[in-house]
Amino acid sequence: MDKPFNTKEATTELAAVLIAVTDSEAKVLTVEHGTSLPNGPLNPIHRSLQAGARQWVETQTQQSLGYVEQLYTLVDTNRKTASGHYLIYISYLGLVREETNHLESQATWFNWYQYFPWEDHRNGRPSFIEAELLPIFKHWINAGNTVAEQKSREQRINLCWGLSSFAWNEEYVLQRYELMYEVGILPENMAQNVILPKEYCGQSMVHDHRRVLASAMTRLRAKIKYRPVIFELMPPTFTLFQLQQSIEALGGITLHKQNFRRFIIQQDLIEETGEMDPTGPGRPARLYRFRDDVLLERSLSGSKLPISRSFN
Numbered sequence: 001m002d003k004p005f006n007t008k009e010a011t012t013e014l015a016a017v018l019i020a021v022t023d024s025e026a027k028v029l030t031v032e033h034g035t036s037l038p039n040g041p042l043n044p045i046h047r048s049l050q051a052g053a054r055q056w057v058e059t060q061t062q063q064s065l066g067y068v069e070q071l072y073t074l075v076d077t078n079r080k081t082a083s084g085h086y087l088i089y090i091s092y093l094g095l096v097r098e099e100t101n102h103l104e105s106q107a108t109w110f111n112w113y114q115y116f117p118w119e120d121h122r123n124g125r126p127s128f129i130e131a132e133l134l135p136i137f138k139h140w141i142n143a144g145n146t147v148a149e150q151k152s153r154e155q156r157i158n159l160c161w162g163l164s165s166f167a168w169n170e171e172y173v174l175q176r177y178e179l180m181y182e183v184g185i186l187p188e189n190m191a192q193n194v195i196l197p198k199e200y201c202g203q204s205m206v207h208d209h210r211r212v213l214a215s216a217m218t219r220l221r222a223k224i225k226y227r228p229v230i231f232e233l234m235p236p237t238f239t240l241f242q243l244q245q246s247i248e249a250l251g252g253i254t255l256h257k258q259n260f261r262r263f264i265i266q267q268d269l270i271e272e273t274g275e276m277d278p279t280g281p282g283r284p285a286r287l288y289r290f291r292d293d294v295l296l297e298r299s300l301s302g303s304k305l306p307i308s309r310s311f312n
Contacts, residue, residue, distance in 0.1 A: 012042040012088045015209060016057045017071070017216035020098035020109065021233045024245035027098060027109040028213060029063060030205075034110045037209045042090070057094070063107065067232045068094040072215050076208050078190075091212045093219055095232035112217065113252070115202045115210055119173055119217070120252045129161065132200050133185070137161075140183045170251050171222050177214040186210075221251055228269050231290040239277050239285040240264065 016038045018029035031038055038057045057063060071091040079087045098109055113120040118129055137157045144150035160176045162168030180186050180201070184193030187204040188211075204210065224230055230247060240261050248254055264270065271291050276284035 011083075011085045012090060013039055014042055015039040015089050015091045015212050016068075016094055017091065017213055018057065018063060018094045018096055019112075019216065019220060019233070019250075020096050021246045021249055022098040022109070024242070024249050026112050026249040028112045028115075028216075029096075030108055030110050031106050032206070033106075034108055034114075034203060034205075035209075036206050037212060038107070039209070063096065067096075067229070068092055071212070071219060074208055074212065074215075079207065089208060089212060091215065093216045095220075095229060097233065097235065110203075112213065115205065115213060116173065116177070116217065117199060117202050118176070119170070121168065121170075122248055122252060122254050125168070128200050132196060133180075134161075136183060136185060136194055168253075170253055171218055173217040173221065174211070174214040175218075177211060181211075224250060228290070231269075234290070237273050237275070237277075237287040237289050239280065239287060241280070241285060243270075243288070 018038070020027050020029070029038065030036060040059075054068070069092065071093050072089075074089040074091065076087040076089060118126055118133070120126065141150050141153045141157065144153050156179060158164040159166050160172050160179055177186075181189050184191060185196060185201055186192065187195075187201065188208075202210075205213070220229075224247060230243070230250075233246060233250075234243065241257075243264065244255055244257065244260050269290060270288040273287045273289055275287045277287050278284045
């Protein structure tokens with residue numbers, strides 16, 4: 001008889017980041033009252049890592065996975081198994097359309113900017129970055145042991161936060177999170193140096209789960225620039241404004257309306273349905289759908305939905 005699987009002996013854990021866009025807001029599916037991602041030990045009975053991730057997600061949330069890809073393998077140096085090994089995370093990114101009617105009671109969708117409030121620049125750069133975070137960063141820079149170390153810290157801050165000669169780069173989600181962790185701002189760091197209100201440092205998560213979420217945001221913000229994965233998050237029909245708002249929600253920035261529409265139409269990824277959306281304010285807007293060949297060829301590499309600086 002096979003030896004029963006003991007989760008305490010497991011050295012590998014799967015964590016899934018499920019993303020949806022609802023009402024122009026990017027959301028992540030969580031468990032444990034928003035403090036954890038769907039997760040669980042890798043069971044030897046699974047035929048693949050993805051099969052294990054799918055089972056844990058469906059068991060914990062009753063939400064089936066559609067599009068899924070592996071993110072990163074991370075080592076949680078704060079946790080060890082019974083045998084003394086560090087726990088390894090294998091993380092996955094899944095894109096779904098939000099479902100609330102059939103979710104397990106412990107599963108909840110949260111706006112991902114609750115965890116990363118500094119990442120939402122749709123209404124301009126959050127004022128607390130300059131007022132609350134930069135003074136802490138400057139103190140950390142000055143605390144460097146040598147001039148070279150201080151200069152290196154300053155360059156990292158400038159690059160990550162779009163200061164000096166650098167522009168804000170929405171893809172640096174993970175780098176900004178890890179820098180804030182190193183500085184000692186985040187509650188996940190047991191040696192936290194500065195205690196900030198949640199509206200500045202964001203909602204914490206257990207273990208390394210917020211780091212996993214940051215890596216997923218980084219991957220998705222980069223990917224929507226060169227792959228049409230956005231259709232995985234959209235309803236079957238949508239207006240151009242809804243499509244723009246969805247991309248803005250993911251990127252945390254605003255896009256120039258006319259330039260965006262011109263570019264999307266030129267990419268030839270969508271087509272008109274011949275119907276109108278009567279629900280919006282003003283005149284009914286045209287409804288679009290993604291073309292059938294785009295839906296069939298999910299690995300299409302030549303088309304893109306970029307977040308370009310020329311849209312700003």
